[in-house]
Amino acid sequence: xxxxxxxxxxxxxxxxxxxxxxxxxxxxxxxxxxxxxxxxxxxxxxxxxxxxxxxxxxxxxxxxxxxxxxxxxxxxxxxxxxxxxxxxxxxxxxxxxxxxxxxxxxxxxxxxxxxxxxxxxxxxxxxxxxxxxxxxxxxxxxxxxxxxxxxxxxxxxxxxxxxxxxxxxxxxxxxxxxxxxxxxxxxxxxxxxxxxxxxxxxxxxxxxxxxxxxxxxxxxxxxxxxxxxxxxxxxxxxxxxxxxxxxxxxxxxxxxxxxxxxxxxxxxxxxxxxxxxxxxxxxxxxxxxxxxxxxxxxxxxxxxxxxxxxxxxxxxxxxxxxxxxxxxxxxxxxxxxxxxxxxxxxxxxxxxxxxxxxxxxxxxxxxxxxxxxxxxxxxx
Amino acid sequence: xxxxxxxxxxxxxxxxxxxxxxxxxxxxxxxxxxxxxxxxxxxxxxxxxxxxxxxxxxxxxxxxxxxxxxxxxxxxxxxxxxxxxxxxxxxxxxxxxxxxxxxxxxxxxxxxxxxxxxxxxxxxxxxxxxxxxxxxxxxxxxxxxxxxxxxxxxxxxxxxxxxxxxxxxxxxxxxxxxxxxxxxxxxxxxxxxxxxxxxxxxxxxxxxxxxxxxxxxxxxxxxxxxxxxxxxxxxxxxxxxxxxxxxxxxxxxxxxxxxxxxxxxxxxxxxxxxxxxxxxxxxxxxxxxxxxxxxxxxxxxxxxxxxxxxxxxxxxxxxxxxxxxxxxxxxxxxxxxxxxxxxxxxxxxxxxxxxxxxxxxxxxxxxxxxxxxxxxxxxx
Numbered sequence: 001x002x003x004x005x006x007x008x009x010x011x012x013x014x015x016x017x018x019x020x021x022x023x024x025x026x027x028x029x030x031x032x033x034x035x036x037x038x039x040x041x042x043x044x045x046x047x048x049x050x051x052x053x054x055x056x057x058x059x060x061x062x063x064x065x066x067x068x069x070x071x072x073x074x075x076x077x078x079x080x081x082x083x084x085x086x087x088x089x090x091x092x093x094x095x096x097x098x099x100x101x102x103x104x105x106x107x108x109x110x111x112x113x114x115x116x117x118x119x120x121x122x123x124x125x126x127x128x129x130x131x132x133x134x135x136x137x138x139x140x141x142x143x144x145x146x147x148x149x150x151x152x153x154x155x156x157x158x159x160x161x162x163x164x165x166x167x168x169x170x171x172x173x174x175x176x177x178x179x180x181x182x183x184x185x186x187x188x189x190x191x192x193x194x195x196x197x198x199x200x201x202x203x204x205x206x207x208x209x210x211x212x213x214x215x216x217x218x219x220x221x222x223x224x225x226x227x228x229x230x231x232x233x234x235x236x237x238x239x240x241x242x243x244x245x246x247x248x249x250x251x252x253x254x255x256x257x258x259x260x261x262x263x264x265x266x267x268x269x270x271x272x273x274x275x276x277x278x279x280x281x282x283x284x285x286x287x288x289x290x291x292x293x294x295x296x297x298x299x300x301x302x303x304x305x306x307x308x309x310x311x312x313x314x315x316x317x318x319x320x321x322x323x324x325x326x327x328x329x330x331x332x333x334x335x336x337x338x339x340x341x342x343x344x345x346x347x348x349x350x351x352x353x354x355x356x357x358x359x360x361x362x363x364x365x366x367x368x369x370x371x372x373x374x375x376x377x378x379x380x
Numbered sequence: 381x382x383x384x385x386x387x388x389x390x391x392x393x394x395x396x397x398x399x400x401x402x403x404x405x406x407x408x409x410x411x412x413x414x415x416x417x418x419x420x421x422x423x424x425x426x427x428x429x430x431x432x433x434x435x436x437x438x439x440x441x442x443x444x445x446x447x448x449x450x451x452x453x454x455x456x457x458x459x460x461x462x463x464x465x466x467x468x469x470x471x472x473x474x475x476x477x478x479x480x481x482x483x484x485x486x487x488x489x490x491x492x493x494x495x496x497x498x499x500x501x502x503x504x505x506x507x508x509x510x511x512x513x514x515x516x517x518x519x520x521x522x523x524x525x526x527x528x529x530x531x532x533x534x535x536x537x538x539x540x541x542x543x544x545x546x547x548x549x550x551x552x553x554x555x556x557x558x559x560x561x562x563x564x565x566x567x568x569x570x571x572x573x574x575x576x577x578x579x580x581x582x583x584x585x586x587x588x589x590x591x592x593x594x595x596x597x598x599x600x601x602x603x604x605x606x607x608x609x610x611x612x613x614x615x616x617x618x619x620x621x622x623x624x625x626x627x628x629x630x631x632x633x634x635x636x637x638x639x640x641x642x643x644x645x646x647x648x649x650x651x652x653x654x655x656x657x658x659x660x661x662x663x664x665x666x667x668x669x670x671x672x673x674x675x676x677x678x679x680x681x682x683x684x685x686x687x688x689x690x691x692x693x694x695x696x697x698x699x700x701x702x703x704x705x706x707x708x709x710x711x712x713x714x715x716x717x718x719x720x721x722x723x724x725x726x727x728x729x730x731x732x733x734x735x736x737x738x739x740x741x742x743x744x745x746x747x748x749x750x751x752x753x754x755x756x757x758x759x760x
Contacts, residue, residue, distance in 0.1 A: 153537065153631060153633070154537070154633065155537070156536070156537025156538065157533065157534070157535070157536025157537030157538070157652070158536065158537070158652075158653075158654060159653055159654070162653055162654035162655065167665075234665060234666055235666075241634075244636075246637075247654035248654055248655060248656040248657070249643050249646055249647065249654040249655055249656065249657045249660070250637045250638055250640060250643050250657055250660045250661070250663060251533060251635055251636075251637050251643050251647070251654060252635070252636045252637050252663070252665075253533070253534065253633060253634070253635055253636075254621075254633070254634045254636060255631055255632070255633055256624075256631075256632050256633075256634060257630045257631050257632050258630055260630060263629050263630050263631055266629055267629065267631070272537070272538075273539055273542055274538060274539070274542035274627035274628055274629040274631060275542065275628060275629055276628040276629065277628070277629045277630055280629070280630045281630070283630060283632070285547075285614060285632075285673040286614055286615075286673050286674055286675035286676075287675075288673065289672065289673060289674070290670055290671065290672055290673070291670065291671040291673075292669065292670055293665040293666050293668065293669060293670070293671075294666055294669070295666035295667075296666075
């Protein structure tokens with residue numbers, strides 16, 4: 001029985017993870033989870049999975065749960081995530097939004113637990129640090145992003161030295177058929193209407209700006225230890241090919257299938273095996289009929305070009321890119337800025353960033369916080 | 381230095397194999413080869429590769445070569461193939477047409493050499509026998525057919541028990557856009573005009589009748605030890621996806637790339653690695669733009685349906701299917717029968733076949749020969 005700890009249980013990835021755990025209850029048990037705001041769903045999860053540890057988003061929720069479920073140890077807040085990550089489990093899946101998963105991930109690596117990252121911001125913000133720590137503790141970093149999982153799956157059968165490049169597919173997001181001029185005045189509702197995937201709000205906006213693909217390029221750099229010129233992106237509107245790798249002999253391997261997050265999640269939990277998924281979405285390539293591929297347009301999607309740039313610059317630049325994006329997206333979702341102002345805020349933050357050298361985790365966190373303050377001040 | 385023996389050096393696969401050997405002359409040397417009729421090319425190969433052993437298609441050619449190249453041991457005819465297969469080498473690649481490769485393949489397996497099969501007829505004709513012999517001698521059967529190589533490549537990273545099915549892609553051949561009514565009166569020249577691949581004549585006709593895909597289904601059954609209901613076929617006009625596998629969790633893996641036979645050939649020679657290929661064809665999915673997939677139409681391609689049928693029947697049936705096809709295709713190429721009569725001859729041969737039980741290799745060879753005689757007699 002593999003004991004699972006799940007950070008972010010009430011979100012989209014969290015729900016799919018619970019489904020996987022339930023489907024393979026002979027193999028997995030949920031020993032702990034965290035949630036931020038959705039206490040109604042948290043109570044259901046406690047009743048259904050009977051975990052030992054829960055971290056609530058705030059102390060009031062924690063108090064309520066302690067009262068109703070005295071058999072459970074309840075933590076709260078950011079420190080509560082680290083306390084949760086310090087408990088007894090085999091694998092931690094970090095599906096919390098944004099950079100809040102960083103400290104918990106670090107703790108889990110130090111404890112040499114299996115890590116499944118659904119939280120790409122952790123790697124983008126502190127990739128050098130996290131990958132060095134993982135290497136030092138001999139902890140493999142698994143991933144449940146469908147693109148990176150596809151690459152991880154494809155990489156299983158080959159020697160790393162034979163890999164020429166990886167190619168991350170991009171659906172193009174909610175606004176893929178609009179020109180840049182047509183992005184003026186788009187609404188939050190428009191942006192949240194993703195054509196292929198049902199996901200959380202932040203990642204849906206990130207898809208529309210292509211920041212999500214930018215974060216994925218940086219994540220791929222760290223996860224697979226690849227230089228940026230070996231990380232390609234391609235527009236693929238159907239999202240059927242989740243990503244691919246290309247070998248030195250010209251053979252490419254693609255992982256494709258239904259857009260069902262349970263596949264990459266279960267793969268991380270059962271790595272490197274492919275167990276049966278119950279009630280899985282049907283997938284018939286003949287029914288789909290056509291797959292389209294288009295060269296990435298970096299003029300249309302300047303945030304992806306910027307991601308390659310900050311990736312190549314390295315050091316503290318990806319941290320700034322990520323932090324600025326989190327603040328800008330949050331402001332957009334609150335109706336405080338327009339869609340195109342997301343791009344402006346990120347670009348400005350990167351351009352005005354004074355590079356910090358000799359990075360350590362404290363410096364990274366300070367840069368992250370400073371960037372958030374800096375960007376927030378620009379928002380009316 | 382891996383010593384290569386090449387059966388069928390002057391054909392299409394043979395030429396590509398020589399190219400691979402030349403490209404990686406630091407790893408491979410050609411120690412022996414066979415040819416049937418093209419003595420001009422055979423002389424070039426001898427000069428370029430300096431092999432120790434050569435088998436000529438007939439004694440006269442053998443005499444000529446012995447005279448001109450006294451340092452080389454020259455064999456001839458079918459026995460000469462077995463003599464060649466008995467020499468000193470590490471890997472034998474059998475790219476001879478039709479069933480003539482059978483005895484040489486058996487000898488190579490008995491000698492526990494690495495086997496790379498480009499000769500699918502061997503496996504179709506005597507699959508039970510060959511696979512049992514290979515198992516007994518612990519010899520893995522590699523393949524250089526692009527479809528089977530794609531499956532072999534995809535299978536590397538996964539547990540066999542997690543595989544749900546394999547899917548062989550089919551371009552549809554020269555007549556894919558014609559109805560059955562439009563197949564009346566097509567010429568040999570029409571049939572030889574394959575849309576995607578430049579191949580030998582027999583395999584090009586086999587593509588047009590879909591017998592080739594039928595042989596591949598049976599070959600896959602033997603190579604990968606899969607029941608027929610786990611071997612699917614799909615129409616894919618671009619031949620960009622060379623074939624794919626589907627896992628129990630719904631993930632599919634496809635191998636895709638340029639239509640360059642050197643990739644699967646080199647893969648068999650360097651298995652399981654993917655070394656660089658020099659001057660390889662460029663491959664850009666964005667440039668290709670679209671991939672099309674269509675459910676296989678078994679009414680349109682009855683020879684594929686028949687292949688599944690003889691495969692399921694097993695025993696001596698696939699032998700009959702293959703032998704009848706070889707005679708029929710040869711008669712079509714000689715202008716003796718029409719295109720649709722190929723189908724009729726094969727169907728008749730299978731329908732009138734009296735099943736033979738307790739098969740051994742001698743019985744298989746007798747069935748093969750009897751079928752050839754039987755079908756030949758039907759041809760005016």
